[in-house]
Amino acid sequence: MESSPVTYINTADRISALAGRLASEPAVAVDLEADSMHHFEEKVCLIQMGTPGACYIIDPLAVRDLSAMAPLFADPGIVKVFHGADYDMRCLYRDFGISVANLFDTELAARFLGYGATSLEAVLARHFNVELDKKFQKKDWSVRPLPDEMIAYAANDVRYLVTLYQEMKAELKNRGRMEWVRQHCEEIAGVRPETPDADTPLFVRIKGAGRLDPKSLAVLEALLAFRMELARKKDRPAFKILGNQTLLSLAREKPKNSAQLTKSGLLSRKQIQMYGTAILQAIDSAMALSPEQWPRYPKQKSKPVSAAVTRRIKQLKQWRQQKAEALEIDPYLIVNKNALKQIAEDQPRTLQDLDAIADLKPWQKDMFGHEWIRM
Numbered sequence: 001m002e003s004s005p006v007t008y009i010n011t012a013d014r015i016s017a018l019a020g021r022l023a024s025e026p027a028v029a030v031d032l033e034a035d036s037m038h039h040f041e042e043k044v045c046l047i048q049m050g051t052p053g054a055c056y057i058i059d060p061l062a063v064r065d066l067s068a069m070a071p072l073f074a075d076p077g078i079v080k081v082f083h084g085a086d087y088d089m090r091c092l093y094r095d096f097g098i099s100v101a102n103l104f105d106t107e108l109a110a111r112f113l114g115y116g117a118t119s120l121e122a123v124l125a126r127h128f129n130v131e132l133d134k135k136f137q138k139k140d141w142s143v144r145p146l147p148d149e150m151i152a153y154a155a156n157d158v159r160y161l162v163t164l165y166q167e168m169k170a171e172l173k174n175r176g177r178m179e180w181v182r183q184h185c186e187e188i189a190g191v192r193p194e195t196p197d198a199d200t201p202l203f204v205r206i207k208g209a210g211r212l213d214p215k216s217l218a219v220l221e222a223l224l225a226f227r228m229e230l231a232r233k234k235d236r237p238a239f240k241i242l243g244n245q246t247l248l249s250l251a252r253e254k255p256k257n258s259a260q261l262t263k264s265g266l267l268s269r270k271q272i273q274m275y276g277t278a279i280l281q282a283i284d285s286a287m288a289l290s291p292e293q294w295p296r297y298p299k300q301k302s303k304p305v306s307a308a309v310t311r312r313i314k315q316l317k318q319w320r321q322q323k324a325e326a327l328e329i330d331p332y333l334i335v336n337k338n339a340l341k342q343i344a345e346d347q348p349r350t351l352q353d354l355d356a357i358a359d360l361k362p363w364q365k366d367m368f369g370h371e372w373i374r375m
Helices: 012-022 067-074 086-096 106-112 120-128 148-159 161-174 178-189 214-234 244-253 258-264 269-287 307-327 337-346 352-356 362-372
Strands: 006-009 027-034 044-051 054-058 079-082 103-105
Touching (some): 006 012, 006 148, 012 044, 012 054, 027 086, 027 161, 044 161, 054 148, 067 086, 079 161, 086 178, 103 178, 106 120, 120 161, 214 269, 244 258, 258 269, 307 337, 307 362, 352 362
Parallel strands (some): 079 103
Antiparallel strands (some): 027 044, 044 054
C-alpha cells in the first residue's frame, strides 16, 4: 500500500476515465481537502480517491464539473469508504450536487468497535503501525501548483482506507455490529449543508449571544455585519478578521470613541488602525436604533419536566452507562440524549410505541426495546 502509485487528475477526460475505471471496484476510499481556514467562502480544493493498488488525486479547481463521478458515488453496489464522513457529505453535495450511497465511515466503525482513539492517525497506527504526518492539515489547498509533498500527504489519507474497511468489516461482523454501523452510515450519507436564511440574525450563530440584552444584541449584529462584509471583500475567513469573543466584548462595552476603544484593550494597535473607525460607526449606528428596533434573541421555551420524568431519565442514564460498559462503546451510541429523554417522557409500553421516536435506529429498538418498555 505504501508504494501504490499516485495519479493527479485535472482534466474532464481523465475524470471520466477514472469514473469508468473505478466502476468495477467493490470499494473505493474517498477524502476531501478544503480551504475554510484561508478563504471567505469555503470550497473543495482536492478529492482523493483510492483502491488497495492506487491513489487518485482529483483537482476540482481545474475541472468544476464532476458530474461524471456522480453515478459512481450513487452506485449502491460500490462501498464508499470515508473517515469522519459528515463534513464530506455536506461538501460534496454543496459544491457538486453529489450524493453518496453505500457509505462506510471508518471513524464511526472505530467507535462501535470501542477504540479509545478514533482519529485517522490513531486508527491507522492501530491497524497498520503507520504514522501519518499531519503537517499540511491546515495548509491552503487552493494554492496551485500543489507541491509534491502536499499531493503525497493527501494520498496517504486514502491509501489505507479500503484495507482498513475490510478489516473493520470482519471485526464488526464477528461482534454482530455491522448492521448497527450500516444504519448510522445511511443516516450520515443523507446529511446536507445548512441553507442560510437571510432573515435569521447573524448573532444566533455566536455562542454567548443569548446572554446579551437587546441593545447589546443590536450592537453585536451591526459588528457581525461589518465583519462579514469585510471578510467577503478580503476573501478571508471571518474569524481571521475579528474573533467572536472580541465582538461580544465590544457589544457589551460599546465604546463611543477612539479613546474608549483603545482603553478597552479589546483590539491591537494594528486592528484599531485598520478597523477602528468602521467599528465605532457600526456601534454608533446600532445605538441610534429605537428600543422597538432592537432585536430579541429567539429563545425556545423548554417544556417543564416532571419529577417522575426526571427520575426516569436518571434511571435510563444509569442503564445506558451499564450497557455501554458491557459493550465497550460510547454511551451516546446506545441511545442519544434526545431519544433517551423522549423514552422517559413517552413511557412506551409496546415495541410499536418506539416507532414514534425518530432518533431511534432499528437496531437499537431490536436490541434494547424490550428493556425500555419494561422500565
